[in-house]
Amino acid sequence: MLPGGVSRNTVLRSPHPLYAAYGSGAHVTDIEGVTRIDFANNMASLIHGHANPAVVAAVTEQLQKGTAFTLATEIEVRYAEHLCGRNPGFEKIRFVNSGTEAVMASLKAARAFTGRARIAKVEGAYHGLYDYAEVSQTAKPATWGDPDSPMSVPVSEGTPANVLHDVVVIPFNDPKTAIAILDRHQDELACVLVDVLPHRVGLMPATAEFVGALRDWTRRHDALLVFDEVITFRSEYGGAQGWYDVQPDLTAMGKIIGGGFPVGALAGRRDVMDVMDPLASKVRFPLSGTFSANPITMTAGLVTMELFDRPAVARVNRLADRARTGIEEAIRETGVGACVTGGGSLFRVHLKPQPPRDYREAFADPNETRLLRGLLDHLLAAGFIMINTGSAAVSTAMVEDDIDGLVEAMRGWFRTWKGES
Ligand SMILES: Cc1ncc(COP(=O)(O)O)c(C=O)c1O
DSSP states (O other), rough: OOGGGSSSGGGGGGGSOEEEEEEEEEEEEEETTTEEEESSSSHOOOOOOOOOOHHHHHHHHHHHOOOOOOOOOOHHHHHHHHHHOOOTOOEOOOEEESHHHHHHHHHHHHHHHHOOEEEEETTTTTOOOOOHHHHTTOOTTTOOTTSSOOOOOOSSSOOHHHHHHHHHHEEETTTHHHHHHHHTTTTTEEEEEEOOTTTTTSSOOOOOHHHHHHHHHHHTOOEEEEEOTGGGGGGSSGGGGGSSOOOOOOOEEEEGGGTTSOOOEEOOHHHHHHGTTTTTTOOOSOOOOOOTOOOHHHHHHHHHHHHHHSHHHHHHHHHHHHHHHHHHHHHHHOOOEEEEEEETTTTEESSSSSSOSHHHHOOOOHHHHHHHHHHHHHHHHHTTETTTTEEEOOOOOOOOHEEEHHHHHHHHHHHHHHHOO
């Protein structure tokens, strides 16, 4: 019944996906009865692993009171206060149901605020399914064009030509080229959308120069700077933007802030967020959603994020540092042409010797793709679930032994790979 046998391409596996029976903390048990350590954490969305007891208790209580109303709830106000308290740039916030929606609403808010249609985004960066946000995400050597002027490449067949026209593509971490491209579109851009640790671009942190150049340019040209922190909000108490001396105008969030339930949110400057104010004399961007801010998600999110306090953030980041250092040592010791990237509680293994600086360098050729499949199969057999790009997300449910076990399993595969090459 399901095209390809799946509802989301991320769980695809040949000859069929693994089927989960239950999860607890850092572990997932499949329906064959095999238990593994989960470094995928539903695509980096479960900061405390599975079935955290405090979240389960709070949600169970709320379930008995109802799951969704055509009324507001107190819990949504309490959660808004909590999230705004984590970042001084979050003057106002709105909840939606997914990261895709959070990015879409941010782009529409930027358009409503500036009166401009076009947006700029980084080549290869994943921002969800909105037509404009997905442009160039799957660009390939045959289609990506000149590095000084990357093409707007459609992802889905049938993407309207106007969408491609209205998206300007810039390279990652190359401020000079990016600004030269943006300069060709002065007075046309509503915003520049950027993820400072873009997963598909190689999971390398954006440089302070790159982020600073985008901040200066957007300010000079009355465009907005929008950060996609759907995946990276876990990196610091107030999001990965804490790494920089820069504040975006809007931040899109999702994943961990739902405490295991579908969620998205956008937060930022009061005057920008007020384009959504339904009490204004002219509502510039009406935003609704049947399940937005439902009390189940709000309850799970608030409990989850209260538990993800500053010491918890520091602890998962330390565990990821331990993984990155351990994997680097294993690479050095075995002499394989691999490297590891990442930041905060996320890391990614590349089966190429040099850490990629942008999407074009991160792009995996058929040989690398084949090798990665071998590594992921080896890790799965050794009891570790990874994200299918070779990435991992640490949860607070993990301990040092979990990290060291993963590093050892990788070392074993590196040795075999070295022996074969
Ligand atoms: C950076 C980023 N933005 C947006 C999204 C879309 O979020 P969702 O899958 O909740 O729609 C994702 C999902 O992986 C993401 O990683």
